[in-house]
Amino acid sequence: MNDYDLKPADYVEPRCLLCGEPYGAAPQIKPIPQRRIIEKLDDYMSRRDYPAAERHLLYWLEEAKLGGDRRGELMVRNELVGHYRKAGDRDKALSHGEAALALLRELDFDGTVSAGTTYTNVATACNAFGENNRALTLFEKAKEVYEATPRTEPSLLGGLYNNMALTYVSLGRYEEAFALYEKALNIMGGVADGALEQAITYLNMADATAAQKGMEEAEAEIDTLVDRAWELLNDPSLPRNGYYAFVCEKCAPSFSYYGYFSAANELTWRAENIYAENIYDRP
Numbered sequence: 001m002n003d004y005d006l007k008p009a010d011y012v013e014p015r016c017l018l019c020g021e022p023y024g025a026a027p028q029i030k031p032i033p034q035r036r037i038i039e040k041l042d043d044y045m046s047r048r049d050y051p052a053a054e055r056h057l058l059y060w061l062e063e064a065k066l067g068g069d070r071r072g073e074l075m076v077r078n079e080l081v082g083h084y085r086k087a088g089d090r091d092k093a094l095s096h097g098e099a100a101l102a103l104l105r106e107l108d109f110d111g112t113v114s115a116g117t118t119y120t121n122v123a124t125a126c127n128a129f130g131e132n133n134r135a136l137t138l139f140e141k142a143k144e145v146y147e148a149t150p151r152t153e154p155s156l157l158g159g160l161y162n163n164m165a166l167t168y169v170s171l172g173r174y175e176e177a178f179a180l181y182e183k184a185l186n187i188m189g190g191v192a193d194g195a196l197e198q199a200i201t202y203l204n205m206a207d208a209t210a211a212q213k214g215m216e217e218a219e220a221e222i223d224t225l226v227d228r229a230w231e232l233l234n235d236p237s238l239p240r241n242g243y244y245a246f247v248c249e250k251c252a253p254s255f256s257y258y259g260y261f262s263a264a265n266e267l268t269w270r271a272e273n274i275y276a277e278n279i280y281d282r283p
Contacts, residue, residue: 032063032064037056037060061073061080094122094129098122112145119141126138136164158194159184162181174212185201196244199251200229202228222258230263233247245271
């Protein structure tokens with residue numbers, strides 16, 4: 001090559017004037033900072049700042065798409081499924097869910113823990129919005145993946161069993177639901193701060209018992225389950241953080257429904273105080 005030889009950069013037009021990449025060149029993937037995104041999301045949620053959490057996720061969704069980071073996009077869409085499910089926005093939750101499932105196929109992630117997590121998230125949203133048969137199909141796929149993967153964290157498996165059981169209850173398949181609830185309780189008993197998830201499971205079991213047998217016939221069983229949930233929520237070893245506040249807020253209506261009004265008020269008070277402290281501690 002002499003001084004008169006041309007290099008590609010001398011004659012290939014940029015793919016765009018801003019990025020300077022030439023036409024025909026494979027765009028460089030620009031990964032988004034997944035851990036930092038989740039940490040910031042947790043911070044917003046600890047203050048119950050749901051609008052900021054939504055803006056945060058939508059911003060990073062666009063960044064992932066622009067940077068060609070499909071793995072990062074999958075993570076953000078999974079979080080958006082959960083966010084819109086909690087907000088009661090069916091269309092957005094399921095839309096992001098379908099996009100997440102499409103990304104699994106694009107990335108060839110079938111059989112991975114990421115696939116199990118995505119199936120679980122989308123299934124939970126389907127159950128929340130009454131699409132129980134669709135939910136069960138996805139839960140079964142998640143169960144197959146999680147149980148076959150040694151790297152599956154126990155907390156993921158416990159969460160799957162608990163949420164899958166809710167779908168069985170919705171379909172009137174109570175024995176299958178209770179079997180999964182027992183599995184969830186056993187697994188979460190060995191997980192750090194798993195008492196919170198166990199408390200939720202006991203309240204879910206109370207709901208299932210009431211649906212199966214009726215409130216009057218099952219009164220004693222329901223009281224035992226609710227008492228156990230209350231005992232777990234009062235575990236002094238549990239950190240009184242944003243997630244504890246979220247669980248208290250989530251469980252309070254169940255205690256009220258079963259006539260535990262003082263407990264419900266106490267849980268609501270605890271949640272409000274934690275959220276208030278997190279707001280005041282905001283940098």
